[in-house]
Amino acid sequence: MNDNAEPKVSIIIPHYKTESLVKLCLRSIRFFTQLPYEVVVIDNGSGDDPSLDYLRQVDWIKLIERTGNINPAPDGAHKEAMDIGISESSAPYILSFHTDTIPVHEKWLDWLLEQINTDPKASAVGTYKLEIKSPWQLLFRKIERALMIRRKPEAGTKDNPYYIRSHCALYRRKILEKLNLHFVSNETAGRNIHFGLINSGFEAKLLSVEEMLRYVVHLNHGTMVLQPDLGARKKTIRKGKSRIDTFFKSVSIKNIYQDESLDR
Template sequence: MQKPEVTIIIPNYRTVDLTKLCLRSLRRHTNLERVRVIVVDNDSQDASTEYLRSVEWIRLIERPPVPGETGPEMHARALDLALAEVDTPYFMVIHTDTIVINDLWLDFLINRIIASPKIAGIGSWKLELVSRWKRAGKAFETFFRRLFGRKSRKEVLYLRSHCAMYRTDLVREVGLGFFDGDTAGKSLHLALVKAGYDMRFIESPELMKFVRHLNHATMILNPSPNDRKTSKPAARQRIERELESLHCREILADDELDRIVP
C-alpha cells in the first residue's frame, strides 16, 4: 500500500445529506490509498454526527463546543485541530458543500502545486461563475466611485477554505494555522507570501471542471432566522437545482461508498 500524499480536512456542522454527498463524491472519484481524510464534527449532535461515525474510511474527530464561539471561529478551530495531525507532504481544506466531480481532480491539483518549489498553496478566491450582468454591475460601481472621487473597495484576496491545497512543510515553517480571529486562511496566506512563497489562484471555470462549490449551501440548508440572504426560499431553490445537476440522488443512494472494500 502506498503512503498517502494528501490529507483532506473537512469541518462538519449538521446538514447530513450535504455531508454524505461531499464524502461519497470524494470517495467515488478518489483512490483512497493516495489520501487521508479527517472530518471534524463541530458538536452537531444530529444525524450528520451519527452518519460520520458509520463511515469506515475517514478519521472522525468529534470536537467539543467552546462557549460563545461564532460559526467562523468554530470552523477555523476545527481546521487547526485536524492540521495538528497532518503527516503528509500536502494537505487541503474543503467544505461539506464542495463536491468532487472528476476522477482527475487530485492529479490536477497536485500537478499545480508541484510546478515550483516556491508554490506554498493553490486554490480559489470565489469558486463560482459570475454572470455578465454581475461583472458589468461591478464595473459600473467602480466607474461611478472614481467619477465622484470615492475610493473603490479593495479586497484582500486569499485562498478560501472551500478548496485550497498547501505544502505542509511550508505551513509548519511560518508557524500559523487557521484560527487567529480573522477569516480562516487569510493570515496564513499573507504570512506565506511575506515569507517569499507563491500562492496561486486557479480560475473558477478551470477548477470547476473538477470540483463544484455549492456557494453558502451549509447556511442555506441550515439557515439562521436573522440572515435574510440565506433564509430566502429562492436561495434554497438555487441549491436544490445545483444538487439535481450533480446527480445527488444517485450518489446519496449508494451506501457502499461509505465502506472500505476488502
C-alpha cells in the first residue's frame, strides 16, 4: 500500500475490548491490502482494557475514543460507532467491518470493488450472514431462498429477511449521503440502509457467502464471545471460543498475528 496515495476505501471498524481480534484484524488488513485505503477504528469505551493501549500505538489508523454518551445496548453502540467513523473518513467507498472479520486473501478488497462496480446502480455489496454452514444448513438455506424467490416478496418488507449486514459491506459514499442513510436506526445494523437503497431505485447486491469466504473469514459473534458480560448464551460462547482458538492455530494466521512490524 502507498500510504501517501488518496484512499479509495474507508474501512470503518467499531471496537470494544477485543485485543486479540482487533490485533489480527488490523494486521491482516495491513498484510493483505494493496489498494490505497484508510482505517478508522471507533472504540466504544474500552477504558483501561489492554486492547485500547494496543490501538493507541498503531500509527497507520485513525483512532476515535468514545468515553461518554455511548448507547448501553451493544448493537446501539455499534451503530453509533459506524456513523461516527463514516463522518470522520473521506474515501469514495465505505467498508463497514467488524474486528472479528479477517482478510485472508491479497485481492480481498479488489474483489469487493469489482462486485460493486459491475453495475452502476449497485450502491452496496455484501452478505446477509458470513459463516461456514453444515451441509444440512446449506440445503435448508437453498430451500428457503427458493421459497422466497417463488413468493416474490416486496423489497423493504418483513417478508424479505435478507439484507446486507455490517460485518463486511461496501457502500458508495455519495449515494448514502444523497439519501441521508445512516446506521443508527431501530433495525439491525445495515437493514435500513439496504432497503433504503432499494426503495430509492438503487441496487443492494447480496453476494455469494461461499465466494466471499474465499477472501475474508468471519469469526461470528467474536466480541460477545470474548466479552460474556454483553449477554451471549453459554452455547454461543463455548462454540465461539472453539472456533476462534482453531482459527488462531493456523500457521499462516499465527505468523500474521505475531508480526508487530504490521503495526507501523
